[in-house]
Amino acid sequence: MGDKNKMETRNLNLYYKGFQALINVSFPVKENTVTALIGPSGCGKSTFLRTLNRMNDVIEGTRIKGEVLLDDENIYDAEVDPVVLRKQVGMVFQRPNPFPMSIYDNIAYGPRIHGRKNKDELNEIVEKSLQAAALWDEVKDRLHKSALGLSGGQQQRLVIARVLAVDPQVILMDEPASALDPISTAKLEDLIHQLKSSYTIVIVTHNMQQAARVSDFTGFFLNGEMIEYSVTNTMFTAPRIKQTEDYITGRFG
Amino acid sequence: MMNKRLKEKAGFGALAVLTFLAVVPVLAIIGYLVWQGWPALTWEFLTQPPRKFLTEGGIYPAIIGTLALTVGTIMVAMPLGIGTAIYLVEYAGENVFTKLIRIAIINLAGVPSVVYGLFGMGMFVLTLGLGRSLAVGALTLGILTLPIIISTAEEALLAVPDSYRYASLALGATKWQTVRRVVLPVALPAILTGTILGIGRAAGETAPIMFTAAVVYTPRLPDSIYDQVMALPYHLYAISTEVPNVSQHMAFGAALVLLAIVGAMNLVAVVIRTRMRLKRLR
Ligand SMILES: Nc1ncnc2c1ncn2[C@@H]1O[C@H](COP(=O)(O)OP(=O)(O)O)[C@@H](O)[C@H]1O
Ligand SMILES: [Mg+2]
Numbered sequence: 001m002g003d004k005n006k007m008e009t010r011n012l013n014l015y016y017k018g019f020q021a022l023i024n025v026s027f028p029v030k031e032n033t034v035t036a037l038i039g040p041s042g043c044g045k046s047t048f049l050r051t052l053n054r055m056n057d058v059i060e061g062t063r064i065k066g067e068v069l070l071d072d073e074n075i076y077d078a079e080v081d082p083v084v085l086r087k088q089v090g091m092v093f094q095r096p097n098p099f100p101m102s103i104y105d106n107i108a109y110g111p112r113i114h115g116r117k118n119k120d121e122l123n124e125i126v127e128k129s130l131q132a133a134a135l136w137d138e139v140k141d142r143l144h145k146s147a148l149g150l151s152g153g154q155q156q157r158l159v160i161a162r163v164l165a166v167d168p169q170v171i172l173m174d175e176p177a178s179a180l181d182p183i184s185t186a187k188l189e190d191l192i193h194q195l196k197s198s199y200t201i202v203i204v205t206h207n208m209q210q211a212a213r214v215s216d217f218t219g220f221f222l223n224g225e226m227i228e229y230s231v232t233n234t235m236f237t238a239p240r241i242k243q244t245e246d247y248i249t250g251r252f253g
Numbered sequence: 254m255m256n257k258r259l260k261e262k263a264g265f266g267a268l269a270v271l272t273f274l275a276v277v278p279v280l281a282i283i284g285y286l287v288w289q290g291w292p293a294l295t296w297e298f299l300t301q302p303p304r305k306f307l308t309e310g311g312i313y314p315a316i317i318g319t320l321a322l323t324v325g326t327i328m329v330a331m332p333l334g335i336g337t338a339i340y341l342v343e344y345a346g347e348n349v350f351t352k353l354i355r356i357a358i359i360n361l362a363g364v365p366s367v368v369y370g371l372f373g374m375g376m377f378v379l380t381l382g383l384g385r386s387l388a389v390g391a392l393t394l395g396i397l398t399l400p401i402i403i404s405t406a407e408e409a410l411l412a413v414p415d416s417y418r419y420a421s422l423a424l425g426a427t428k429w430q431t432v433r434r435v436v437l438p439v440a441l442p443a444i445l446t447g448t449i450l451g452i453g454r455a456a457g458e459t460a461p462i463m464f465t466a467a468v469v470y471t472p473r474l475p476d477s478i479y480d481q482v483m484a485l486p487y488h489l490y491a492i493s494t495e496v497p498n499v500s501q502h503m504a505f506g507a508a509l510v511l512l513a514i515v516g517a518m519n520l521v522a523v524v525i526r527t528r529m530r531l532k533r534l535r
Contacts, residue, residue, distance in 0.1 A: 055423055060346060087425035097416040099435055110424040113434065159420070166424055 005069070006031040006170060006200040007052060007089075012066035014047055014056065021047045023224045024066075028217075029170070034192060034201045036211035036232065039221030040247065045204045046094075048221065049172050052202065053089040054082040070170070087114065090163035092173040096155035098147035098162075103130075103139050106147045106158060110166035125165050133161035134191050153184025157191065164195075171195065173203040177210065189214050208248055212236050220244045286509050293506025302472040307488075307496050312507050317474050318387075318482030319514060322466065323456045325391025325478070326398060330455075331448055333395070334402030338444075341403075342410040343432050362400035367460035369397045374464035388478040390466025397461055398451040405447025409440040442529040449522035453515040459486040469495070485511040 007029040014022035021044050029035050029052075037045045050056045051068055054075060067074045075085050087110075098106050107126045116122060126143070130136040135157040139150070147158055156176055163171055173192075177185040192201060192214045205211050211218055211232065218235040220228045220243075228235065228244045239245045297311050304310035337354075345351045373393030377383045413436050421431040455461075467487035475482045489507050492499045 053423060055419065058419070058422060083425050083427050085425075086423055091423040093416065093419065093423075095416065097414075097420045099417060099420065100439060109421070109434070110426075113421075113424070113426045113430045162420075162424065 004031045005029065006071070007202075008069045009048075009051065010067040010069070012048075012051060012068060013064065014044075014051060015063045015065075016059070017061040021224050022051070025224075025226045027219055027226055027229065029200060029202055030217060031200050032196060032198075033216040034196050034203060034214050036215035036218045037202065037204045037221060038206075038208065038211050038218060038247070039227075041206075043221040044224045045221050046174050048226075049091075049174050049202060049204055052170070052172055053086050053091055055086075055091060057082055087166050088168055089170040089172065090166060090168035092156070092159055092163060092171065092176050094175045095179050096152055096159050098150070098155050098158050100146065100148055102144045103147045103150070103158060104143040106162050107165045110162060114166060129161040129165040130158075132164050132195070133157045134187065134194070135161055151184070153180050153187060156180060156184070156188060160191065160195075168199065170200045170202065173201065175204050175206060178206065185210075208236070208250075220247065222247075283512070286505055286512060289501060290505030290507075290509035293500075293502040294509065298503075298506055299510070303470060307470060307492050308499050308503070312483075312485065312488060312510065314472060314474055315483040315485045315488040315507065316510060316514075318467070318484040319456060319486070319511070321387055321475055321482060322390050322394060322462065322484055323452060323514075323518075325387060326394040326452050326455050327448075329391050329395025330398045330402050330452065334399050334448065335406050335444060337399075337403050338406030338410055339432060339437075342407055343428065343436065358400050358403055362404070365460075366397060366458050369393055370461040370464045372396075373461060378465060384479065385464070385466055385468075385481050386479045387466055387475050387482050390462045390482070390484075391478075393461045393465045394452075394455040394458065397458065398448075398455045401451035401454070402444075402448050405451070406440070406444045409443035409447065410436060412443065413439045442526040446522045446526045449518050449525075453518040453522075456515055456518070457486050457511060459490045463487050463490070485514070 005028045009025050009027045012022055012025040012027075013020060025044075025048060027048070037048065039045055047056065050059075051064065052075075056062045056064070064076060068076055070085070070089065073080070075089075099109065101109070104126055107129050108122050111122060111125050116125070127136060127140075130139060135154060138154060139158075142149075147155065150158060156179075160171070160176075177188050180188065189210065192203065195201060203211075203214065205214075215232045218230065218232045219226050220235070220239075220241075222243055228239060228241045230240070235244070236248060239248060245251075295311075299311060299316070300313050301311035302314050303312065341351055341354065370393065373389055373396075374385075377389040377392055378385055383389050417435050417439065418431055421435045422428070426434070462484055466482060467484045468481045469483075469487070469491045471481060471483055473480070485507055489504060489511065492507070493504050
C-alpha cells in the first residue's frame with residue numbers, strides 16, 4: 001500500500017458566494033488506496049470531493065483558497081487546464097447517470113472526445129473497461145442497446161467503466177451505492193477492491209460498515225472541517241476525538 | 254348535498270363539453286375549406302401558372318414560391334435561433350445582459366407581423382438595397398419566427414438534466430463537446446418540433462412577404478434567391494381582395510393547398526419527435 005500522496009489538500013477553504021463550506025482542510029490521499037470520507041449530511045463531503053477534480057468550477061459563485069496537489073502539482077495553478085485534469089481524476093456521481101445512448105457509445109464517449117477514432121482501438125477500450133468494471137459478461141450481447149435499459153446497479157458499473165475508459169489515475173465516488181440494492185452494493189464494493197491495485201480511489205459514503213469494508217483510510221468531516229483522519233481500522237476501533245466516536249456509534253448524524 | 258363522485262362526473266362532463274366546443278371551429282374551418290376548395294383541386298390547378306388575370310389556370314408558381322420561402326426561412330431561422338438558445342442557456346448564465354435579451358425576445362414575439370414586413374422592406378429592400386426577393390422574404394420571415402424558435406429551443410435545452418452535463422465534463426469534455434455531443438442530441442427532437450411549428454406558422458403569413466418578396470403574378474419560377482416569387486398566402490389575399498370575378502373555389506382551393514403544406518410540416522414534426530424518442534429508448 002502506497003505511502004506516496006497521490007493527492008493532497010493544504011489549508012483548503014471553499015466559499016459558495018458568502019457561505020464557507022470548507023474550512024482549512026488539509027487532507028492526504030495515498031496512492032493505490034481507498035480513502036473514505038464520512039460525516040453527517042451537509043458537512044462538505046461532496047464539496048470536498050469536487051475540489052479534487054475542479055468540478056466546483058462549474059458551479060457559479062464558488063471561490064477557493066489553499067492548495068490541491070496532484071503528484072505535488074497544484075491543480076488550481078493558472079496553467080492547469082481543468083479539462084485535462086478531469087481526464088486524470090475521474091468522477092462517479094451519486095445517481096447513476098449514463099448518457100441516453102447505447103452502452104458502447106457511453107464507454108466510447110470519453111476516448112472519442114479525447115481524439116480516438118480507430119474502430120479496433122475503441123472496441124478494445126470498450127471491452128477492457130467493461131471487463132474491469134465487472135460488467136462485460138452481463139452486457140456483451142447488447143452493447144448497441146440503450147444504456148438506460150440497464151438496472152441501477154449495472155448503470156453504476158457502466159458509469160465506472162466509462163470513467164475507466166479515459167484511463168484516469170484517481171477515481172472519485174460520491175455515495176455511489178446510495179441508490180442501489182444490497183446485492184448491487186456488494187458487487188460495487190467488490191469492484192472497488194479490485195480497482196484499488198491500479199487506481200487511487202476516494203469514496204464518500206453514508207454507510208459506516210461500507211467505509212469499514214472498502215477503505216484503507218478514513219476522514220471524518222463535520223461542519224466543513226476535517227475533524228479526524230486515520231487508518232480506517234483505527235478510526236472505527238479507537239477514534240481519537242469525541243465527535244468522531246459519537247458519529248461512528250450513531251449518537252448523531 | 255352532491256356526493257363526491259357525482260361532482261367529479263359533472264366536472265369531467267363540463268370539461269368534455271368545453272373541449273368539444275374548442276374543437277368545433279377547427280373542424281368547421283377545415284370542413285368548409287374542403288367543401289369549397291375541393292372542386293378546384295385539379296391536376297391543372299396544381300401544375301399550371303394562373304391565366305387571365307388570376308381568374309383561371311393554376312397556382313403552381315405560388316406553391317413553389319411558398320416552398321422556397323419556407324426553405325429559406327428554415328435556413329435563416331434555425332441556425333440563428335438554436336445558436337442563440339445555446340448561448341443563452343449553456344454559456345451566458347444569468348445576468349443583466351441575458352435578461353435584456355430575453356425581454357427583447359418576448360417583446361419581439363408580440364410584434365404584429367405587418368411590422369416585420371415594414372421592417373424587412375425598410376431594412377433589406379431599401380436601406381441595404383437588396384430589392385424585393387426570395388432572400389429578403391426569407392430573412393423577414395426568419396426574424397419573425399426567431400422568438401418562437403429561441404424560446405422552444407431554450408426550454409428544450411433547460412429540460413436536459415444537468416447530470417448529463419456533469420458526467421460529460423467530469424470525463425474531461427470541453428463545454429462545447431458536452432453541448433454538441435450530449436445536450437443537443439437530447440434536446441433536438443423538441444427543438445425541431447418547435448422550429449417546424451414556428452416555420453409552419455410563418456409559411457402562412459401574408460404581411461411580412463407582401464412588401465419584401467411576393468408579387469401578384471409571375472409565371473416564372475425563381476432560379477436565384479434574388480428573384481421575386483408568387484406565394485400562396487399573398488396569392489390568396491390578392492385574388493380575394495384585388496381581382497374581381499374570381500371563382501370562390503379558386504380561392505378556397507389555394508387555401509386548402511396552403512393548409513395541406515402547413516399540415517404536412519406539422520406531421521413531419523410529430524414523426525421526427527416520435528422516432529427520435531423511440532430511438533433513444535431502444
Ligand atoms: N451549489 C451550492 N451553493 C451553495 N451552497 C452549497 C452548494 N452546494 C452545497 N452547498 C452547501 O455546502 C454545504 C456542504 O454541502 P455538501 O458538500 O453537499 O455536503 P455533503 O456532501 O457532506 O452532504 C452544505 O451546507 C450545503 O448546503
Ligand atoms: Mg453529498
